[in-house]
Amino acid sequence: xxxxxxxxxxxxxxxxxxxxxxxxxxxxxxxxxxxxxxxxxxxxxxxxxxxxxxxxxxxxxxxxxxxxxxxxxxxxxxxxxxxxxxxxxxxxxxxxxxxxxxxxxxxxxxxxxxxxxxxxxxxxxxxxxxxxxxxxxxxxxxxxxxxxxxxxxxxxxxxxxxxxxxxxxxxxxxxxxxxxxxxxxxxxxxxxxxxxxxxxxxxxxxxxxxxxxxxxxxxxxxxxxxxxxxxxxxxxxxxxxxxxxxxxxxxxxxxxxxxxxxxxxxxxxxxxxxxxxxxxxxxxxxxxxxxx
Amino acid sequence: xxxxxxxxxxxxxxxxxxxxxxxxxxxxxxxxxxxxxxxxxxxxxxxxxxxxxxxxxxxxxxxxxxxxxxxxxxxxxxxxxxxxxxxxxxxxxxxxxxxxxxxxxxxxxxxxxxxxxxxxxxxxxxxxxxxxxxxxxxxxxxxxxxxxxxxxxxxxxxxxxxxxxxxxxxxxxxxxxxxxxxxxxxxxxxxxxxxxxxxxxxxxxxxxxxxxxxxxxxxxxxxxxxxxxxxxxxxxxxxxxxxxxxx
Numbered sequence: 001x002x003x004x005x006x007x008x009x010x011x012x013x014x015x016x017x018x019x020x021x022x023x024x025x026x027x028x029x030x031x032x033x034x035x036x037x038x039x040x041x042x043x044x045x046x047x048x049x050x051x052x053x054x055x056x057x058x059x060x061x062x063x064x065x066x067x068x069x070x071x072x073x074x075x076x077x078x079x080x081x082x083x084x085x086x087x088x089x090x091x092x093x094x095x096x097x098x099x100x101x102x103x104x105x106x107x108x109x110x111x112x113x114x115x116x117x118x119x120x121x122x123x124x125x126x127x128x129x130x131x132x133x134x135x136x137x138x139x140x141x142x143x144x145x146x147x148x149x150x151x152x153x154x155x156x157x158x159x160x161x162x163x164x165x166x167x168x169x170x171x172x173x174x175x176x177x178x179x180x181x182x183x184x185x186x187x188x189x190x191x192x193x194x195x196x197x198x199x200x201x202x203x204x205x206x207x208x209x210x211x212x213x214x215x216x217x218x219x220x221x222x223x224x225x226x227x228x229x230x231x232x233x234x235x236x237x238x239x240x241x242x243x244x245x246x247x248x249x250x251x252x253x254x255x256x257x258x259x260x261x262x263x264x265x266x267x268x269x270x271x272x273x274x275x276x277x278x279x280x281x282x283x284x285x286x287x288x289x290x291x292x
Numbered sequence: 293x294x295x296x297x298x299x300x301x302x303x304x305x306x307x308x309x310x311x312x313x314x315x316x317x318x319x320x321x322x323x324x325x326x327x328x329x330x331x332x333x334x335x336x337x338x339x340x341x342x343x344x345x346x347x348x349x350x351x352x353x354x355x356x357x358x359x360x361x362x363x364x365x366x367x368x369x370x371x372x373x374x375x376x377x378x379x380x381x382x383x384x385x386x387x388x389x390x391x392x393x394x395x396x397x398x399x400x401x402x403x404x405x406x407x408x409x410x411x412x413x414x415x416x417x418x419x420x421x422x423x424x425x426x427x428x429x430x431x432x433x434x435x436x437x438x439x440x441x442x443x444x445x446x447x448x449x450x451x452x453x454x455x456x457x458x459x460x461x462x463x464x465x466x467x468x469x470x471x472x473x474x475x476x477x478x479x480x481x482x483x484x485x486x487x488x489x490x491x492x493x494x495x496x497x498x499x500x501x502x503x504x505x506x507x508x509x510x511x512x513x514x515x516x517x518x519x520x521x522x523x524x525x526x527x528x529x530x531x532x533x534x535x536x537x538x539x
Binding site: 167168170177178179183184 | 340342361362363366367371372374378379380381382383387390391392394395397398443444446447
């Protein structure tokens with residue numbers, strides 16, 4: 001039994017890592033624009049499906065296909081910001097959020113037209129020989145997921161806390177007006193945030209595709225789960241959202257294993273509703289107090 | 293060095309500045325006084341391109357800067373210290389100053405020079421020096437004001453726009469801040485456009501002053517003359533009519 005629980009926890013952590021990456025994408029855009037980008041999940045889909053496409057149709061090596069897929073997804077994210085968010089900069093957040101939903105449907109529809117409705121799989125990055133850890137089995141791909149997620153979180157943290165352009169981006173989200181007055185180009189930072197978020201989303205989509213397969217519609221569920229992670233983390237673009245994602249992944253996996261796998265998705269949304277009702281500021285954040 | 297010619301600025305339908313013209317010479321401290329809603333802050337925001345004027349012209353060192361984006365204005369050498377300080381509360385004091393030099397980092401200026409300028413700010417405001425690592429949101433009001441000024445100085449401005457630096461501060465702190473403003477002019481030749489409710493204190497350190505009322509320039513005179521002007525004394529310096537006439 002305890003082996004089994006360990007197994008659930010390990011696989012939960014690996015799905016949770018994916019949710020964290022997607023959640024950070026939500027948080028970065030929320031912090032720079034104040035909107036929830038419901039198209040975030042589509043970048044996850046684009047990452048996975050484009051890697052498959054370059055790999056199987058163009059016969060590119062895996063690493064080249066991945067780099068190309070990340071670059072193209074990022075380009076789509078940048079284009080998305082340019083075409084929808086920037087022209088409507090003065091619109092209310094509600095309108096912008098609805099636009100992101102529209103964009104998500106559009107991207108998904110186009111993906112269906114281009115790549116069809118089939119489910120595709122990516123090869124594991126390095127073999128599929130399972131490893132045994134204290135009685136639980138892990139695939140090398142799980143290790144890739146943990147490693148890449150950790151690496152991205154570390155880079156993310158360094159960028160936002162130690163580089164001047166990362167600090168400038170945070171400054172925009174804390175005080176847009178003051179950021180403008182010190183000469184930070186706020187519009188450019190919003191564009192950056194879309195670029196970073198779509199890149200993060202596509203990476204998440206690529207590293208998970210060998211385990212979970214990919215198709216034109218994987219973005220909906222993964223996007224919502226990432227959103228849950230960000231809500232649990234109080235829309236922080238740092239460690240809180242990562243913990244939120246891991247927590248969600250583990251609870252989901254334990255629930256699916258011990259209760260019924262039919263409830264897997266329901267568990268995520270029950271958590272989402274509970275958090276929104278009881279602690280809308282996130283699980284870890286104290287209610288805001290401000291000194292004037 | 294800075295000249296505003298006949299600008300009109302609107303907030304939506306509200307006509308906030310009506311044909312305002314004023315100028316600021318190199319190394320001068322000019323104070324804008326007037327009641328709430330007279331348009332003092334709007335003039336600064338028109339200069340910083342936060343609320344760009346609908347027409348008219350702004351010249352800086354002979355060049356038209358009307359229509360430039362806010363970051364270009366800072367790059368040209370005009371920095372604003374906004375009303376209510378607006379420091380980045382969740383950032384440390386040092387980070388706030390670093391962000392003040394954002395454009396200089398972007399233009400790949402040497403880090404050592406920027407670091408040196410940060411030390412100069414700490415010499416100007418020794419209180420901040422002890423609190424480098426502290427979050428700006430935990431500073432006192434006076435320290436936040438010093439930080440806001442320091443942050444603006446990090447951009448190496450030729451013109452400093454100060455919006456209500458004395459607001460909500462204890463008289464001693466106000467004195468200290470005003471002393472720093474005069475010191476900046478003496479040491480670096482920075483020109484200052486100073487918006488103040490505290491008209492008396494502002495006029496005391498200023499060379500010239502403009503009196504604004506409902507979006508228009510009412511008067512422009514030497515600061516010492518404005519301090520003596522009876523109408524100004526009554527309206528902005530809080531003296532009763534009786535006191536003025538009995539003197």
